[in-house]
Amino acid sequence: MFIIARLLYVLWKCLFLLAFLSILILIYPFLLLFLSHRKRYRYAFFCQKIMAFWICFFSGIVVKKVFKMAINDIPQPCVIVSNHASYLDIIVSYFIIKNYFVFMAKFELNKAPLFNIFFKDMQISVDRASKTASHKAFLRAGLEIDAGHSVFVFPEGTISSDGVLKNFKNGAFKLAIEKQVPVLPITFLNNWRLLQNGGFFKSYGRPGISKAVVHPPISTKGMGEENIVPLRQQVYSIIATQLK
Numbered sequence: 001m002f003i004i005a006r007l008l009y010v011l012w013k014c015l016f017l018l019a020f021l022s023i024l025i026l027i028y029p030f031l032l033l034f035l036s037h038r039k040r041y042r043y044a045f046f047c048q049k050i051m052a053f054w055i056c057f058f059s060g061i062v063v064k065k066v067f068k069m070a071i072n073d074i075p076q077p078c079v080i081v082s083n084h085a086s087y088l089d090i091i092v093s094y095f096i097i098k099n100y101f102v103f104m105a106k107f108e109l110n111k112a113p114l115f116n117i118f119f120k121d122m123q124i125s126v127d128r129a130s131k132t133a134s135h136k137a138f139l140r141a142g143l144e145i146d147a148g149h150s151v152f153v154f155p156e157g158t159i160s161s162d163g164v165l166k167n168f169k170n171g172a173f174k175l176a177i178e179k180q181v182p183v184l185p186i187t188f189l190n191n192w193r194l195l196q197n198g199g200f201f202k203s204y205g206r207p208g209i210s211k212a213v214v215h216p217p218i219s220t221k222g223m224g225e226e227n228i229v230p231l232r233q234q235v236y237s238i239i240a241t242q243l244k
Helices: 002-034 038-059 088-096 107-111 115-119 131-146 171-179 225-243
Strands: 061-067 079-082 101-106 124-126 150-153 183-188 208-214
Touching: 002 038, 038 061, 038 088, 061 088, 079 088, 079 171, 079 225, 088 101, 088 183, 088 208, 101 131, 124 131, 131 150, 131 171, 150 171, 171 183, 171 225, 183 225
Parallel strands: 061 208, 079 150, 079 183, 101 124, 101 150
Antiparallel strands: 183 208
């Protein structure tokens, strides 16, 4: 039974990969065109939304979103933060946030074969091994917010393979307070059970319902540097509680 289950996981991952490759081939020329100039990034964002819908549709992923406030109350710009236990989190994000946003993610994603098209140029890569590079990424994120664009951050800084929430880093909350924009917490409940991080033949992979909860935004108006840690702890508690 165990071997059959593993075989089914692998077959579904092949289907997922096929869905990814097929839409990538179709849309790649447009992505290259739109990513060639900053003024066209919004069109690239729309292409990435199409990719996300195509991948989920053909691989049997249905996204179920629960908004704990009116969907029109999602602030723009804001700093969006969520737990991160699957690459599926990135794809599902395009179903949740309708307005233009950029990801702030670890530099290694630029090296991920094929998947790095989601992180080419318009997204913000963070090389945490370099303080200078990290600072430049932080400044770039600030400029995006100044331009009215939301920034999506995974504050754990890594991908969990078992859905267990890891400690948050301060960067996302420092950014929100410095720019005085709201923090929007999102909880991805079960993406790791659908597309688990890990070896192709060892980890989970199956169709199903991806469940996400969008929490009310948290205002940072009037907050200062002394509020970074309490804000981080507040958001961590919201997501951790929802996961339980």
